[in-house]
Amino acid sequence: MSQTLTVNIKLHPTKAQQATFEAMSRTYIATVNRIVSDMVAAQTMLDLTSRHVVADLPSAVKNQAIQDAKSVFRKAKKKDFRVVPFLKKPYCTWNNQNYSFDFESIAFPVIIDGKVAKAAIQADMVDPDNRNAELLAHKLGTLRITMKSNKWIAQIAVTIDTIEKTGTRVLGVDLGLKVPAVAVAEGGKTKFFGNGRQNKYVKRQFRTKRKELGQKKKPNVIKSLNNKEQRWMKDKDHKVSRKIVDFAKENKTSVIRLEKLANIRQTARTSRKHNKNLHTWSFYRLATFIMYKAKLEGIKVEYVDPAYTSQTCPSCGERNKAKDRTYTCACGFTKHRDVVGAMNIRYASVVDGHSPSA
Known part of the structure; x- marks a missing residue:
C-alpha cells in the first residue's frame, strides 16, 4: 500500500530568478495547451519527444510538458472532447532526475539568456516540526514551481509505502x-x-x-x-x-x-x-x-x-x-x-x- 503526498516548500528567489520563473511558467502552460490542441485536432495521442517541441525550455521540462499534455488529453477524451481543459495558472514542472536539494536550497535547470543553466534557489527546506525532512526521505516524484498567495512555492510529490495494520481495535x-x-x-x-x-x-x-x-x-x-x-x-x-x-x-x-x-x-x-x-x-x-x-x-x-x-x-x-x-x-x-x-x-x-x- 502506498500514498502520494505533496510537500510544499517556500522559495526565496532573487528578482532575476523570479523573472526567469515567470517567463518559464508562462511558456510551459502555453506549450502544454498547444500540444493538447494538436492532439485534439488529430483525435489521438501524439508520439512526441522534446525534439518535436519548439519552446524556450530545457529538454527535461519539455518532456514534462508532453506528459502533462497527455494527461489533459486523456481527460478530454473521456468526455468525448466536449470539454477540453485549458491551463491558465502558470507553473513549471521537472522530473525527479532533474532537481536536487540540500538543507538550504533546491537546484534545477532553467533558461538564462537563451541557454540552459542549473540554478540553486534558496528554500525553507526544514520546517519547525522537521516534517519536510521526514517526508523527503521517501521516494520522490516531480517538482512543480508555482505561485501561491504571491509567494513562490516548490511542490514535491512524495510516494510513501505503508503496511496496513491488522487487528480489531x-x-x-x-x-x-x-x-x-x-x-x-x-x-x-x-x-x-x-x-x-x-x-x-x-x-x-x-x-x-x-x-x-x-x-x-x-x-x-x-x-x-x-x-x-x-x-x-x-x-x-x-x-x-x-x-x-x-x-x-x-x-x-x-x-x-x-x-x-x-x-x-x-x-x-x-x-x-x-x-x-x-x-x-x-x-x-x-x-x-x-x-x-x-x-x-x-x-x-x-x-x-x-x-x-x-x-x-x-x-x-x-x-x-x-x-x-x-x-x-x-x-x-x-x-x-x-x-x-x-x-x-x-x-x-x-x-x-x-x-x-x-
Missing part, C-alpha cells in the same frame, strides 16, 4: 465545534482534542477586523486577512489530526471511524450563535487530514452512518436528547454528549466512505 472520533474532536478507543479510553472556545474567539476577532476594514474600503487587506485566517484554521486541523492519529497509535488501533460528512452542516449540534463558525469551518479538511495521516501509519479510516449517534445510549440502546453538554439515560448511563457520539461511532454501520465536502 477501533477508534471512534466525533467532530464538532464546541469540542473539535473527541476520540474513544478500546476499553473506553477517551481523549478530547482542540479548543472550541479559543477557535470561536479567534474567528470572532477575524470577523470584527474584516468588518472594520470593510468600512474603510480596503478589499486587498481583507483578502490578506482571509488568507491568514485560512492558514490559521488549516494549522489547527493539522495539529488536531496529528494528535488523533498519535492517540490511535498509542492504543494500537487498526481502524479509525468517522461520521460520514454528508449534510453535517444540517445535522451538527449547534445553536444560532454558532452558525457563523459552523459554516466557515471545514470538517471535510479535518477528516481528510486524519485520513492521510492515518494511512501513513497503516491505519484504515472508515466512515459510518451518523444517524442517532449522539442520541443513542451506548448502555441500553434507548434514544434520548442531551441537555447542554450532558447525556443522561433512564438506565443510569451519563456521559459528555460528544463522548456518547464517539462511543456510538465505534460500532455504527460502515458506509461507502465517499463523502462530499463539508
Whole structure:
C-alpha cells in the first residue's frame, strides 16, 4: 500500500530568478495547451519527444510538458472532447532526475539568456516540526514551481509505502465545534482534542477586523486577512489530526471511524450563535487530514452512518436528547454528549466512505 503526498516548500528567489520563473511558467502552460490542441485536432495521442517541441525550455521540462499534455488529453477524451481543459495558472514542472536539494536550497535547470543553466534557489527546506525532512526521505516524484498567495512555492510529490495494520481495535472520533474532536478507543479510553472556545474567539476577532476594514474600503487587506485566517484554521486541523492519529497509535488501533460528512452542516449540534463558525469551518479538511495521516501509519479510516449517534445510549440502546453538554439515560448511563457520539461511532454501520465536502 502506498500514498502520494505533496510537500510544499517556500522559495526565496532573487528578482532575476523570479523573472526567469515567470517567463518559464508562462511558456510551459502555453506549450502544454498547444500540444493538447494538436492532439485534439488529430483525435489521438501524439508520439512526441522534446525534439518535436519548439519552446524556450530545457529538454527535461519539455518532456514534462508532453506528459502533462497527455494527461489533459486523456481527460478530454473521456468526455468525448466536449470539454477540453485549458491551463491558465502558470507553473513549471521537472522530473525527479532533474532537481536536487540540500538543507538550504533546491537546484534545477532553467533558461538564462537563451541557454540552459542549473540554478540553486534558496528554500525553507526544514520546517519547525522537521516534517519536510521526514517526508523527503521517501521516494520522490516531480517538482512543480508555482505561485501561491504571491509567494513562490516548490511542490514535491512524495510516494510513501505503508503496511496496513491488522487487528480489531477501533477508534471512534466525533467532530464538532464546541469540542473539535473527541476520540474513544478500546476499553473506553477517551481523549478530547482542540479548543472550541479559543477557535470561536479567534474567528470572532477575524470577523470584527474584516468588518472594520470593510468600512474603510480596503478589499486587498481583507483578502490578506482571509488568507491568514485560512492558514490559521488549516494549522489547527493539522495539529488536531496529528494528535488523533498519535492517540490511535498509542492504543494500537487498526481502524479509525468517522461520521460520514454528508449534510453535517444540517445535522451538527449547534445553536444560532454558532452558525457563523459552523459554516466557515471545514470538517471535510479535518477528516481528510486524519485520513492521510492515518494511512501513513497503516491505519484504515472508515466512515459510518451518523444517524442517532449522539442520541443513542451506548448502555441500553434507548434514544434520548442531551441537555447542554450532558447525556443522561433512564438506565443510569451519563456521559459528555460528544463522548456518547464517539462511543456510538465505534460500532455504527460502515458506509461507502465517499463523502462530499463539508
